[in-house]
Amino acid sequence: MRGRRALWFWVFVGPFALGLALFTYVPLVWSVGLSFFDARNTVTPTHFVGLDNYTAMLKDDAFVDSLKTFLVFTAFIVPATYAFSLSLALMVNRVRRARAFFRSVFFLxxxxxxxxxxxxxxxxxxxxxxxxxxxxxxxxxxGDPVAWLSTTDPPWYWLVIVTVRLWLQAGFYMILFLAGLQRIDPALYEAAAVDGARPGWTVLRHITLPQLRATSVAVVLLLVINAFQAFDEFYNLLSDARGYPPYARPPLVYLYYTALGQGQNLGVGSAGAVILALIVAIVTVGQARWLRLGRTDADG
Known part of the structure; x- marks a missing residue:
């Protein structure tokens, strides 16, 4: 009986585990190894160069500028998505009829x-x-027509990039906030009303937001990680037949042109990918510690 369970386990999990290993873990390990070699126009390591690829990447002004682009994008999209998705969740949670309809519409x-x-x-x-x-x-x-994606002073392209990402992801985080709101004990709101707390900002600040702390931490972490992974909207909005403009180039777009552009320097591109992964890991761990992820009030 136990052997049959193990057999069926591998029947269902085996194909997924094999695909995960072949298309995720093996490329990751290969990319890390490739970052220590001179690999131009090939994915096969040739000449070992040590940390030269990492040094070249960190000294590249274009790569540093791409990290600045990420910081600007994060400064816009994280608070905007947090506030908008929380507002949607609060409104949908107050609806008594057709709640499932509005939840589906905003999530679509x-x-x-x-x-x-x-x-x-x-x-x-x-x-x-x-x-x-x-x-x-x-x-x-x-008003006069505006060239939204090519105007850099003022940088109207940020309005386009941020609004499309906000429209795409706000519904997902709304669902997370809705799950957190439905876990709040209604007795807390009843006790607040008895104590004379006015519904609105006072209740939101002193009851709702503290009770949503764990959900808020998870949402912020996911938003920052997803901002690091921004590629599709930047590339499809700003690139054209002439290529990609020199502004608003996030890290993944820069690495795409480094590894797959005219030079096809896969060694330097892999080094940049490793640096980006380390930055994501450091930022995520730092946020988790700063926001006290996984700790309770009793832990201090």
């Missing part, structure tokens, strides 16, 4: 492809001509 964009959403934003909403939706609205108020 999360199932949309990032590529498709980016093209809709680029071609229909912020396409830079006077017939685009955004410029049409500006025209109603007497």
């Amino acid at each position: 964009p999360a199932a949309c492809s990032y590529v498709v959403a980016a093209l809709v934003w680029k071609m229909s909403i912020f396409n830079g001509v006077r017939f685009g939706l955004a410029n049409t609205l500006l025209g109603w108020f007497g």
Whole structure:
């Protein structure tokens, strides 16, 4: 009986474990090894160069600028998504009828492809001509058309990038906040009402947000990690037949052009990927410790 259970376990888990090993772990290990070699136009290590690839990457101003782009993107998208998804969750949680309908409607964009959403934003909403939706609205108020994706002073492209990511992911984090809200004991709100607490900001600040602390920590960590992985919206919004512009180039876009561009320097690209992975790990662990992830009030 025990042997049959083990057999069925590997029947169901085996294909997934094999695919995970072949297409995730093996490439990861190979990429780390490749970062110590001179590998141009090939994925086969040739000449061992030690830490030279890492030194070249850290001295590359374009790579440093890509990290600055990530910081700007994170500063925009993390608080915007947190506030918007929490607001949606609070509103949906107060609905007494058709709650499932509103929950599904707000979550639906999360199932949309990032590529498709980016093209809709680029071609229909912020396409830079006077017939685009955004410029049409500006025209109603007497404004001139704006080239949203090519204007760098002021940098209107951030509005396009942030809004498409916000539309895509707010519904997912709304679901996380809804799960946290439904775990709050209603007796806390009843006791607050008896004590004279006014519904609104006072209850939100002193009851709802403290009770959502664990959910908030998880949401912030996921938002920062997802911001590090930004690629699709940047690439599909800003690139064209002439290539990618020199501005708003996040780390993954920079590494894409380094490893698969004209030079195809896979050794340096792999070193950049390892550096980026280490930064993500350090930031995640630092956030977890700062936000006291996994600790309770009794732990101090």
